[in-house]
Amino acid sequence: xxxxxxxxxxxxxxxxxxxxxxxxxxxxxxxxxxxxxxxxxxxxxxxxxxxxxxxxxxxxxxxxxxxxxxxxxxxxxxxxxxxxxxxxxxxxxxxxxxxxxxxxxxxxxxxxxxxxxxxxxxxxxxxxxxxxxxxxxxxxxxxxxxxxxxxxxxxxxxxxxxxxxxxxxxxxxxxxxxxxxxxxxxxxxxxxxxxxxxxxxxxxxxxxxxxxxxxxxxxxx
Numbered sequence: 001x002x003x004x005x006x007x008x009x010x011x012x013x014x015x016x017x018x019x020x021x022x023x024x025x026x027x028x029x030x031x032x033x034x035x036x037x038x039x040x041x042x043x044x045x046x047x048x049x050x051x052x053x054x055x056x057x058x059x060x061x062x063x064x065x066x067x068x069x070x071x072x073x074x075x076x077x078x079x080x081x082x083x084x085x086x087x088x089x090x091x092x093x094x095x096x097x098x099x100x101x102x103x104x105x106x107x108x109x110x111x112x113x114x115x116x117x118x119x120x121x122x123x124x125x126x127x128x129x130x131x132x133x134x135x136x137x138x139x140x141x142x143x144x145x146x147x148x149x150x151x152x153x154x155x156x157x158x159x160x161x162x163x164x165x166x167x168x169x170x171x172x173x174x175x176x177x178x179x180x181x182x183x184x185x186x187x188x189x190x191x192x193x194x195x196x197x198x199x200x201x202x203x204x205x206x207x208x209x210x211x212x213x214x215x216x217x218x219x220x221x
Contacts, residue, residue, distance in 0.1 A: 032155040032168040035068050035142040064150075064182050065175055069141045071152065071182040073169060073189065077133040084126040091119040133196060137167050148175050152189070163200020169193065 064071040094116040139154025153170035171192035178184050186192065208216065 032153050032170060034154060035140045062182070063175065063178050063180070064141055065144070067141050067144055069182075070138055071141070071173075071178060071184060072136055072138045073152070073154075073186050074183055075133050075135045075137065075167075075169075075186045075194070077131065077186055077194065079131045080129070082126075082128040084124075086124040087121070088123075089119075089121045093117050133194070135167070137169055139169060142170075149173070149190075150175065160200070163198055165198045166195070168195040168197075 095114070137154060137156050139152045141150050142153050143151040145151070149172050151170070152173055155166065155168040158165040158167075169186070169189070169192065171189035173184055173189055177188045186194065
């Protein structure tokens with residue numbers, strides 16, 4: 001005889017098979033790790049006073065420009081979006097026939113064959129969203145490309161009383177956008193990836209439970 005599957009086992013199977021309940025792919029642990037400076041090249045025994053591998057122009061000052069150098073990104077992210085639309089239609093029609101006064105159709109009155117119809121539709125939608133992120137995060141230069149563009153990445157971990165906060169960022173910056181104090185606004189970081197996440201009691205309390213997520217997915221309402 002076929003064995004019966006309990007309700008709990010059925011719910012567990014649905015949760016495991018549901019693609020909407022699958023966890024998001026997390027980045028590699030070293031995706032935002034700090035980059036160490038490159039080892040200094042061995043000195044050339046050519047007897048010259050000027051060495052090209054140790055040259056730094058006076059105009060560059062102390063700006064970060066080499067792999068492993070440190071710079072600070074000022075988070076000034078502000079995004080707002082809004083959208084609204086509306087539609088309205090209306091339609092109406094009437095038809096009426098007058099039956100003959102004599103003959104078999106005279107049994108009908110004009111009110112018996114009058115028809116009319118009305119149709120109307122109104123729709124409206126509106127959405128709005130606003131995000132803001134401010135603060136500072138110090139990163140390191142991970143790579144320097146031939147055109148002078150630099151890849152930067154880094155993260156900041158903050159352990160609080162009731163949880164942990166993690167800020168991660170990576171992207172491309174230009175040397176010309178870096179200030180004399182080695183600071184650059186996040187709005188000038190190209191291909192930026194900024195993640196602000198947390199875990200702990202506060203983060204868990206602000207999320208739906210696994211069973212509530214399941215019923216939210218299958219609910220037709």
